Every structure is written in C-alpha cells, then in structure tokens.
Amino acid sequence: MKLRHLLALCGLLAAAALPAAAQEVTLKVHYHLPPTSFAGTLFIQPWCERIAKESANRMKCQIYPSMQLGGTPPQLFDQVRDGVADVVWTLPGYTAGRFASMEAFELPFMMRDPEATSRALWEYAQTHSQAEFKDVKPLAFHVHGPGVFHMAGKPVRTMADLRGLKLRAPTRLTNKFIAMLGATPVSMPVPQVGDALAKGVIDGAVVPYEVVPSVKLEELAKYHSETDPREAAFYTSTFIFAMNKAKYEALPADLKKVIDNNSGQAFSGQIGKAFVQADAQGKQLTAKNATNVIPASELVAWKKLGDKLSADWVKDMNAKGLNGSRMLEDARSLIAKQQAARP
Structure with a gap:
C-alpha cells in the first residue's frame, strides 16, 4: 500500500510540474x-x-x-x-x-x-x-537606410529647390534640419504620408526607399532625389x-x-x-519615375548646417543635465569602430 501511495504521489507531482515545463x-x-x-x-x-x-x-x-x-x-x-x-x-x-x-x-x-x-x-x-x-x-x-527625398512636383538638386516646400519628416532633429535647408517640415508617422501626398498637404516626404510600397510612393511621387552615396546619409x-x-x-x-x-x-x-x-527592393518600384543624385559638391553647404545643428543639440543635451559632447563623440566613434570591423 505504501509503495502504491508513493508511486501515486510521484505521478501527481510529475503531472503538476508538466504544465510549467511545457508552458506555451x-x-x-x-x-x-x-x-x-x-x-x-x-x-x-x-x-x-x-x-x-x-x-x-x-x-x-x-x-x-x-x-x-x-x-x-x-x-x-x-x-x-x-x-x-x-x-x-x-x-x-x-x-x-x-x-x-x-x-x-x-x-x-x-x-x-x-x-x-x-x-x-x-x-x-x-x-x-x-x-x-x-x-x-x-x-x-x-x-x-539613407533618407531620400520623394517629391510630387519637382526634384531636389540644390538647397534652393527646397524653399517654400512642405516636407514630411519623421523626427525632431530631421524636422529642424529640413527647416534649416529652407523647407517647411511637417511631422507625421509613415502611415499618414500617402494620404497627405495625395491631398497635397505636403509636397514631398523624406523616407528611405524601403517605405515606398507601404504608402505607394511609387505612384504618389514622381521624383526621387538621393544624396551622393559616397557621403554619409543626410538623415536616418x-x-x-x-x-x-x-x-x-x-x-x-x-x-x-x-x-x-x-x-x-x-x-x-x-x-x-x-x-x-x-x-x-523599394527602389526597384520607382524605376518608372525620375531619380537624381544630389552631388557631394552641393552637400558641402548642407554639412555646415548639419554641424550647426549638432552643436546646438550638444548644448540642448547639456542643458538637460546630460553630457551632449560625450554622447555625440561616443556615437561617432562607435559607428567608426563598427564600420571598420565590417569585412
């Protein structure tokens, strides 16, 4: 009897443990x-x-x-x-x-x-x-990947081409940079971009090519302006x-x-x-549209504005009690380290 009771108890304990071990x-x-x-x-x-x-x-x-x-x-x-x-x-x-x-x-x-x-x-x-x-x-x-200008009415070749245009941008800093380049930034999540372009609320959007099929940019934007691929991306x-x-x-x-x-x-x-x-894959969808590359010579002036924005950001972080200089230096050095480690 004692043996049977012991075996039964062991069976109960094993059954009790089973759901935890096989948790789904x-x-x-x-x-x-x-x-x-x-x-x-x-x-x-x-x-x-x-x-x-x-x-x-x-x-x-x-x-x-x-x-x-x-x-x-x-x-x-x-x-x-x-x-x-x-x-x-x-x-x-x-x-x-x-x-x-x-x-x-x-x-x-x-x-x-x-x-x-x-x-x-x-x-x-x-x-x-x-x-x-x-x-x-x-x-x-x-x-x-690199941000690209997807434009409804005209391509972007120089900073002057952005003046007076309303452009969707994703983040606080990209909005600031778009404004420094002369356009009016309009902040909105990606799912709203297609409707905003279709209704003329914005003249274009800055997004990577991977977003193209999600909002049908190949149909809504006729022009796609990239920055020189030998340079760092103007935003990510x-x-x-x-x-x-x-x-x-x-x-x-x-x-x-x-x-x-x-x-x-x-x-x-x-x-x-x-x-x-x-x-x-997203770029392939835009093949029927016009694509141009903004050359490195044009981007020299853009970089100067980018440097000013970076300096302003460091001051902003310092004012929040953070070490903005250290954060920016670490970001740049870690990117360089990982880039150097690539085969």
Missing part, C-alpha cells in the same frame, strides 16, 4: 506598417518564425500590423510598457524629446552603413540609454524592437534563452542589413 506562450506583436511592408516580411515575420522553431513551437507570435490593436504609432512604446502588446517595433523619435539619447544617431550625416550603425546603436544604448528604456526589455536597436531614424518586461521575466528559463538568442547587438546588425535589402 503567445506574444502579441504590434507595429504600425502593413503586413506587406518590408519591415514585416524581412524582419518581424522571420523573427517570429525563428522563436517558434527554436522553442519547438512553445512560443509563437500573434502579429498585429497596421495598428490593429488600436492607438496611434506614437503610443506603441507605452503599449509595450503597459502590456497592451507584448512586443512592438517603433521609432523613439515619434515622441519628440522623450528619448533624448537616441537623437545622437539622428543628427545629419552620421550614418553610412545601416548594419554597422545598428550594431553601434545597440552598444551606445547600453551606456547612454538604460534609464530611458528601463521599463521595457529592448530586443534590438537599429537604423534604416532610430528604431527599437522591445518586449514587455513582465512578459519576459515570466518566461521559463529555456524560453528566455530563445529570446536572448534572438536579441542584442548581432540581431540589431541583422535588422540593419535587412533594411539594405529592403531599400534595394
């Missing part, structure tokens, strides 16, 4: 672009497929593109912090001034290579951005791929390991590399 988790993944966007097809969906495979399908994604969980793009960070979503992809710059440290990478003429710069951004964030992102579990920080934006902290901490150790193996500096670089591929 569904992650609600929320972002602002459509499912056909390059961000969705080249980065978010593949990430979800990897964590499902590496967890033996015990951890899966339920993906909500196009803000299907409600709210607006600037609210995505708060949604993952508060548990409305488990994972989000968003731009810190959508909430101007809230994530001041990230702005160092959004200054003009900082980025040459999205992969190297994304790796640098992850490293930089470990030193300068911990306080800003302490309420979430960052999975990656990255940037996109920073992004965060983040997880709800409580959701992560509640995972069993083996599922945490799956998340950890699919986050961090290497993953950030992989996203940057995916955006290079996305730019190439």
